[in-house]
Amino acid sequence: MPSILSISGVSKTYATGFTALKEVNLDIERGEIFALLGPNGAGKTTLISIVCGIVNRSSGTVTVDGHDINRDYRAARSLIGLVPQELTIDAFESVWATVNYSRGLFGKPANPAFVEKVLRDLSLWDKKDAKAITLSGGMKRRLMIAKALSHEPRVLFLDEPTAGVDVELRQDMWAMVRRLREDGVTIILTTHYIEEAEAMADRVGVINRGEIILVENKAELMHKLGRKRLVMELRSPLTAIPDTFSRYALELSPDGGQLTYTYDNQAERPGVASLIRDLEAGGIQFRDIDTQNSSLEEIFVNLVRREQ
Numbered sequence: 356m357p358s359i360l361s362i363s364g365v366s367k368t369y370a371t372g373f374t375a376l377k378e379v380n381l382d383i384e385r386g387e388i389f390a391l392l393g394p395n396g397a398g399k400t401t402l403i404s405i406v407c408g409i410v411n412r413s414s415g416t417v418t419v420d421g422h423d424i425n426r427d428y429r430a431a432r433s434l435i436g437l438v439p440q441e442l443t444i445d446a447f448e449s450v451w452a453t454v455n456y457s458r459g460l461f462g463k464p465a466n467p468a469f470v471e472k473v474l475r476d477l478s479l480w481d482k483k484d485a486k487a488i489t490l491s492g493g494m495k496r497r498l499m500i501a502k503a504l505s506h507e508p509r510v511l512f513l514d515e516p517t518a519g520v521d522v523e524l525r526q527d528m529w530a531m532v533r534r535l536r537e538d539g540v541t542i543i544l545t546t547h548y549i550e551e552a553e554a555m556a557d558r559v560g561v562i563n564r565g566e567i568i569l570v571e572n573k574a575e576l577m578h579k580l581g582r583k584r585l586v587m588e589l590r591s592p593l594t595a596i597p598d599t600f601s602r603y604a605l606e607l608s609p610d611g612g613q614l615t616y617t618y619d620n621q622a623e624r625p626g627v628a629s630l631i632r633d634l635e636a637g638g639i640q641f642r643d644i645d646t647q648n649s650s651l652e653e654i655f656v657n658l659v660r661r662e663q
């Protein structure tokens with residue numbers, strides 16, 4: 356079956372002359388949850404905005420379920436729901452009116468039963484008459500999602516759905532997104548959080564400086580990115596790593612006072628215990644030891660470095 360969303364050779368240069376996207380190619384499969392990961396300014400919002408017709412692309416084509424977003428804009432756009440980063444709701448409008456109004460904007464006939472289902476699914480039904488201003492932060496986010504679903508889209512974009520929300524709300528959001536997928540909605544979310552991609556996505560794309568540098572299914576990506584580091588503060592600095600340790604991927608800090616061992620998270624504990632034994636046997640003593648997970652920032656740096 357053809358992809359539900361097909362992005363081909365899309366570039367964007369803003370009026371300032373800044374190129375935010377470079378020849379992006381991406382196909383989203385029907386019914387998947389796709390996480391687009393990238394650091395600030397990578398181009399995630401620009402890409403989503405192009406697909407949603409908010410920003411004009413400089414080149415390339417985008418089709419949604421076969422509809423070209425230029426030639427067939429209304430058909431393409433009506434298949435898409437967008438939950439932007441910022442809240443865009445009228446503070447003094449009720450939940451019910453907000454969602455119905457949004458549906459009307461897409462030219463869809465009133466369907467109170469459908470709107471009720473959306474509100475119930477998002478645990479907003481008992482708030483249907485409440486004004487948006489009276490809702491908690493979490494409810495406002497859910498209202499944004501209800502709005503985006505009001506016209507029965509087949510593809511839902513969630514731009515940073517859990518930025519700045521607490522852990523509990525984040526979990527609720529994840530559960531809700533999974534339910535939507537069960538209903539057949541294809542979901543594309545952008546995030547800074549590796550955990551979010553890990554918890555939710557079937558596939559993950561990494562965008563950096565306007566380029567998609569990797570698209571992979573989650574299991575493989577987590578295998579690649581799930582790295583840990585063991586950092587050892589040495590009692591006495593070394594001038595070089597002795598040859599006997601060449602089987603371990605060790606790095607020595609420039610001052611010789613710190614040894615770092617990076618290993619794959621997924622593999623069977625790869626030799627941390629034997630490394631420590633070997634260090635002791637080799638007379639290398641350390642006064643402190645610490646484990647760290649590699650941060651997303653480092654993962655990007657590594658990915659980008661590998662690219663160059």
Ligand SMILES: Nc1ncnc2c1ncn2[C@@H]1O[C@H](COP(=O)(O)OP(=O)(O)OP(=O)(O)O)[C@@H](O)[C@H]1O
Nearest residue numbers: 369371373375393394395396397398399400401402
């Ligand atoms: N209207 C604009 N004019 C000029 N440059 C812009 C415009 N909008 C965005 N940019 C630039 O394009 C780049 C990509 O921005 P974009 O918002 O797409 O990134 P992002 O990956 O969504 O980042 P964030 O996670 O911070 O939202 C940034 O460097 C940004 O400054």
